[in-house]
Every structure is written in structure tokens, then in C-alpha cells.
Amino acid sequence: MAFEYAPAPESRAVVDIAPSYGLFIDGEFTEASGGKVFKTISPSTEEVLSEVAQGSAEDVDRAVKAARKAFEKWSALPGAERAKYLFRIARIIQERSRELAVLETLDNGKPIKETRDADLPLVAAHFFYYAGWADKLDHAGYGANPRPLGVAGQVIPWNFPLLMLAWKIAPALATGNTVVLKPAETTPLSALFFADICRQAGLPKGVVNIVTGDGTTGAALVAHEGVNKVAFTGSTAVGKAIARTVAGTDKKLTLELGGKGANIVFDDAPIDQAVEGIVNGIFFNQGQVCCAGSRLLVQESIHDELLDSLKRRLSTLRLGDPLDKNTDIGAINSAEQLARITELADSGETEGAERWAPACELPENGFWFRPTLFTGVTQAHRIAREEIFGPVLSVLTFRTPGEAVAKANNSQYGLSAGIWTEKGSRMLAVAGKLRAGVIWANTFNKFDPTSPFGGFKESGFGREGGRHGLEAYLDV
Amino acid sequence: MSERLTVFKTYKLFVGGKFPRSESGRVYEVTDSKGNWLANAPLSSRKDARDAVVAARKAVGGWSGATAYNRGQVLYRVAEMLEGRRDQFAAEVAEAEGLSKAKAAAQVDAAIDRWVWYAGWTDKIGQITGATNPVAGPFFNVSSTEPTGVVAVLAPQESSFLGLVSVIAPAIATGNTVVVVASEKAPLPALSLGEVLATSDVPGGVVNVLSGRTAEIAPSLAAHQDVNAIDLAGADAGLAKELEIAAADNLKRVLRPQAVDWAVTPGTDRMTAFLETRTVWHPTGSLGAGGSSY
Numbered sequence: 017m018a019f020e021y022a023p024a025p026e027s028r029a030v031v032d033i034a035p036s037y038g039l040f041i042d043g044e045f046t047e048a049s050g051g052k053v054f055k056t057i058s059p060s061t062e063e064v065l066s067e068v069a070q071g072s073a074e075d076v077d078r079a080v081k082a083a084r085k086a087f088e089k090w091s092a093l094p095g096a097e098r099a100k101y102l103f104r105i106a107r108i109i110q111e112r113s114r115e116l117a118v119l120e121t122l123d124n125g126k127p128i129k130e131t132r133d134a135d136l137p138l139v140a141a142h143f144f145y146y147a148g149w150a151d152k153l154d155h156a157g158y159g160a161n162p163r164p165l166g167v168a169g170q171v172i173p174w175n176f177p178l179l180m181l182a183w184k185i186a187p188a189l190a191t192g193n194t195v196v197l198k199p200a201e202t203t204p205l206s207a208l209f210f211a212d213i214c215r216q217a218g219l220p221k222g223v224v225n226i227v228t229g230d231g232t233t234g235a236a237l238v239a240h241e242g243v244n245k246v247a248f249t250g251s252t253a254v255g256k257a258i259a260r261t262v263a264g265t266d267k268k269l270t271l272e273l274g275g276k277g278a279n280i281v282f283d284d285a286p287i288d289q290a291v292e293g294i295v296n297g298i299f300f301n302q303g304q305v306c307c308a309g310s311r312l313l314v315q316e317s318i319h320d321e322l323l324d325s326l327k328r329r330l331s332t333l334r335l336g337d338p339l340d341k342n343t344d345i346g347a348i349n350s351a352e353q354l355a356r357i358t359e360l361a362d363s364g365e366t367e368g369a370e371r372w373a374p375a376c377e378l379p380e381n382g383f384w385f386r387p388t389l390f391t392g393v394t395q396a397h398r399i400a401r402e403e404i405f406g407p408v409l410s411v412l413t414f415r416t417p418g419e420a421v422a423k424a425n426n427s428q429y430g431l432s433a434g435i436w437t438e439k440g441s442r443m444l445a446v447a448g449k450l451r452a453g454v455i456w457a458n459t460f461n462k463f464d465p466t467s468p469f470g471g472f473k474e475s476g477f478g479r480e481g482g483r484h485g486l487e488a489y490l491d492v
Numbered sequence: 493m494s495e496r497l498t499v500f501k502t503y504k505l506f507v508g509g510k511f512p513r514s515e516s517g518r519v520y521e522v523t524d525s526k527g528n529w530l531a532n533a534p535l536s537s538r539k540d541a542r543d544a545v546v547a548a549r550k551a552v553g554g555w556s557g558a559t560a561y562n563r564g565q566v567l568y569r570v571a572e573m574l575e576g577r578r579d580q581f582a583a584e585v586a587e588a589e590g591l592s593k594a595k596a597a598a599q600v601d602a603a604i605d606r607w608v609w610y611a612g613w614t615d616k617i618g619q620i621t622g623a624t625n626p627v628a629g630p631f632f633n634v635s636s637t638e639p640t641g642v643v644a645v646l647a648p649q650e651s652s653f654l655g656l657v658s659v660i661a662p663a664i665a666t667g668n669t670v671v672v673v674a675s676e677k678a679p680l681p682a683l684s685l686g687e688v689l690a691t692s693d694v695p696g697g698v699v700n701v702l703s704g705r706t707a708e709i710a711p712s713l714a715a716h717q718d719v720n721a722i723d724l725a726g727a728d729a730g731l732a733k734e735l736e737i738a739a740a741d742n743l744k745r746v747l748r749p750q751a752v753d754w755a756v757t758p759g760t761d762r763m764t765a766f767l768e769t770r771t772v773w774h775p776t777g778s779l780g781a782g783g784s785s786y
Binding site for chain 2 (some may be wrong): 141157159176252255256257259260263264271273275428443447450452453455456457458459464466467468469470472473474476477479482483484492
């Protein structure tokens, strides 16, 4: 017999969420010029967590001006001094990591075991990594004394709110830029807590500015004349709109956009490890990951065996309270995203693919979607072409490595891919032919600050992380 | 006895390793700097541009799949062929740009040297753009670069040969294939370069040369869904903005026009602009007490 899991909830007491937050401009919290606010809720319960200011174009202007003013002194600081500020921030993040992990889980809906074990350690690691670059930029391969660009306008998504902030802010500050960051509308809280970390670290006023708001706020930031660099992570559609906005200007642009990653399993792959990798690839963060392995390409000869194992494994996943330490699948970030996932999954059925999901109860409140897989998927199906950004796996088959490569590359996207095989030469040959920026072989969804991340094709351009990530913030 | 009448050359496009006339059947008059007729150059149409993209796409696999050493060998061979035709190019550049013989020859010398410089980069650029990344975990993690694919290049308008070579060579040295729109008023050196490439060992389609109106040809290249990147060197500010907007449609990599002194040894940015970084992770088994780990 199987024992039931006892509830193992993480305590909320470590987080003190204020009833309302303003914009963080020039080192001060301030109200939005229009006085408009919006509510941020917990996707797992729909409980209102706080009220947040809706930044207007005027607020964006104030923030950019503050960043411009701060840029002179910040960029003139010796790299070693900037390094120590980043080092302070990294340490404070480590100190407050439990608080931030709980906060992120509340505001985003992702399981605490992911915020605690993946997001927060990586957030701190990014600040440590780029702290180390700040005083070594002459050695980065971009010539002697490379110069910062100025004010960076950064717009980030809701799937990894604090991690994406770290990916954007750490290299920007290390290279001597100042920033105006617009967090996602549904997950603004951790960025506002980060403002407090900047305060604790004694970061000069105006070096980091946080302007909360919706898409219009982001659009105003991207279009602002005083912005020298635009960095965006989000959907391909918005990325294209941003590319049009900055056309004809001197603004440097990097885009991290959507994906439809192929996870390729060859017949000699270790099945149990592959199953774990497939689960990690598509169900990590409820599949709300641009580099998710959302297309499973299985060699025909092992299809049935692999699917049996996969279904057995999916039946053991625990869906529910994201604050429970034993939860594998948390809530979908918003009602809007849930509707999109539902619509696309339904199209899978309509178009003739076979739908399967393990039996599991969904909580009454909040936004939930069962881990779902589709078999009998063809390349023409929408569920094989469009990014679902949810816990939905489409399974296709192939016979030869050449066919696997052709199917994997048959996508507008080119962000990630997975390869499962015990044969090294095959792994290297296939990796060399896949048009994707990140290839995980016999593993999946691994991230590290030292490791460049970014896409080919319509998954965007530029790389974040590693030495490569510095280029986006330097005048080279 | 009368002076010998010279034989004129019919200048043709260079597409897919062949020398077609423009699909449009149109030509335009190319003159020297004083307005004297030099030749009728093909006035390329949008169809010519599309044909060139098809040829360039077809060539990507072979060219990007060749070893870096092999690409270097081929590009060195091009330099040798250029050296042999040095006088022809000097005469064409002198006429095109209204330069003295000596100044035109200096431009051609610089262009040949530039070609050699980029030829030498083929098997080195990957070493300065790649990395092994010391990640915090038991993984072998390596980043390497690879070509973006088909690059549309609008050649600089003023520097008909040195400028041209300075934008083509970096794109193909890294394994991309190119559709280049020659300088509008001085296209002849570019069309002659096609003849050199055809007699070197450059596979057909790796470089495709179009002549005509930049503003007419460029929009279809910027909007083409099978073009991966565009170098706007030869576009003025207004056209460049329009093309950059069109290029956003499939998120082409865009190299904006910039002030460049073509005579100065360039940096690596014209190569890195058309490279993608791919990072491959693999677990490392730990031998010994810990056992292996996946």
C-alpha cells in the first residue's frame, strides 16, 4: 500500500507584504502620477496580495531621467566598487532567500521547491557571477576599457520574476549601466522587494528603478528617447513589436522570446533518466518556460515502452498548494494564461491528437491545469507548432536521426532542444545540426550564470549569461 | 591603320554560381564619375532577389558544413585570383570612383589584403567566440558559434570594391551565404568580383551578386522569410529604418548602417553579427566513490 503524503506547507510568516506599493524611482517609493493602481493576486488561491502602482508614460520618463542622472557617477565608479555593490546584493539575496522564495511562490503560483531550490540560488549566483566581471571587463574579449551604453530599459516576464530580474540587472550594473525595469503585471512583488535589497545594499539612488504596470508601461519604456538599451524577455509577438519600435534608433536590442523545444529520445537512451528529463523538460514551472521541451520526439521503436513509463511517472506527480514542499505542479500564473492553455489543448483534440492526463483533483480556487500529454501528434497540429506555455506535452515519432533533426528544426523557434542517447558520436552529430541556442544532452532545463542562454531564429537574438551576456550592455 | 576597336563586356548578375541576365530584362546605364557611359548593368528585379535567396539557401549546408580550414583555403584562393586581376579591378575602381590610378590601385590592394585577413579568421573566430563554461554542477558545458544562415548585404554605396569586400568577406568567412546588392552607381567591380568567385573554389550560391536600385531590391530581401540576417551598410537612414521594420517580421539579425573607415583594419563585429551561439550541456559522470550521476 502507498502512504498518503502529510501536508508540508512552508510558513508564510517570513514574508511581510504591504497592502500597497508605489514605484521605485530615484531611490524612493513614489505613487504613480495618475494615482492608478492594480491588484496582484496569488494564482493558487486568487487571494489579493497587494495593490501596485500602474506606471504611466510620465512615470517612465521620471525613472529614465533618474537613471540618466545616476549613470554619470555609476559608470565612472571603478569596476571594483561596482563589484562590491553587486557582491552585497548577492549576499543579501542569500540572506533573504527564504522570504523571497515564499513571496515568489505566493505571487507566481510556482511550487516552493522550485523557488527555493532553483530560482533563488540562481538569482544569487547571477549577482555573484557578474560582480566578478565588473572589475575585469578589460579581459572580457571586447577590447580594452569597453564602455557602458547608458540607461537600460528592461521588460521581464512572469514565469521567473526574480530570476529574470537578475539576468537583466546583474550584467547591466556590472558593466556600468543604470536600469529602469518593468516587471510583469501579474508578478511585480519580488521586483519591489528587490528595491528594498538595493536600499539595504546602499546602492546609489537612481541606479536601479522599478516601474510596475502593464504592457502600456513597458511600451512607453521601450519607446523612451532616453533609453540606450532595450532588453526584453517574453513573447515573440511582443518581441517583434519592440524590434519595430527601436528600428532606426541607436538603441541596442536583445530579445529572449518564445520556443517550442524538441526533446529527442533515441532508442538507446536510458529510459528512466529520459522520463525524468521529459518530466523536468515540460512540467518544470508548469511548463511556463520558454525553453520547455514541449515537443517530445521519440524513436518509433521505443514509443510504447517510453509512453508507458512516462504515464506511470505522470501519475505520481502531485498537483496542489504551491507552498507545500511536496508539490510538483503549482498553479498557472493567471486566468488569462489558463484560458490560452485550455484553448490550445482543446485544439489538439479537435485536430485529432489523443489526449491523456493522470487522474488528479484540481483545487477549487485558483488557476489549474492537469499535466497533459498528446500522442499521435503531427507536425501540422497547432500543439506541435505554437508555444502553449503550459504543462502540455506533444508527442511525435521519428525513425532516423536525420528525421529527428528535420522535425526538431521544423519550427519558427530555435531556443532549446534535448537529446537522449548513450552514443556520444550521435549526440554530438545531432547537437551540431539542431538550430537551437541551448542543447541539453541527457539532461534538461539546466541553467547557470556562466552559461550563455538565448535563441536562434524567432526565439530572439543576443545571449544572456556568461561572458557573452556582457556584450549586450557594452558599446562594442 | 585605325586603332583597334575594344570588345565590350556584357555585365551579368552572379547567382547560384551562374551568370544570368536580370529576369526583368532591364538594364541601367552605368557611367564614370564624369558621366561617360561605361556599361549597361542589369537592373535586378524582386524576382532576381528571390532567386538569389534560393541559391544562397541551397548553399548554406555545404558551406557552413565545410571545415573552417577548408573555408580558409577557399578564401585564400579567392585572394590569389584577385591578385591576378589586380589591374582590371584598379581600372574599374578608378573609373567608378573617379580616382587616380595610384589611388584606385591602393584601394584594390587594401581590398585584397582585407580578403586575406578574413580568410585567416575562418579557423580562429570560433576560438575567440566560444567557451567552455564552468557551471556549478557536474556538467560538461560548451558554447560554440555557428553561422546565422543567409545574409542579405547592402554593399556600401561609396566604396565600390574595398567597401564591398569588407562586407562580403566577414559574412562568408564564418560560414554564412550572402546575397549582396552592389553599390547602385558603381556596380561593375562587384559584378567582376562574381567572375573571380566563379573561378575560385567558392561553391555556387555562397555569394550572389545583384546590381540595380538598392531601394527597389532591398525591401524584398528585408521582408524575405528565408533570409536570416541583413547588413544595412548601403542604406541611407530613411531606407534603413524601413528595412529594419520589415526585418522584424521574422526577427532577422540586423546590422545597422554605421560610419566606417574601410581603410582601417576592422574588428570582429562584422563576423560576430552573423553568428549564433549554441550551448551544449552534458552530464559528466563522476568516477570513484561518488558513482556516476545522471
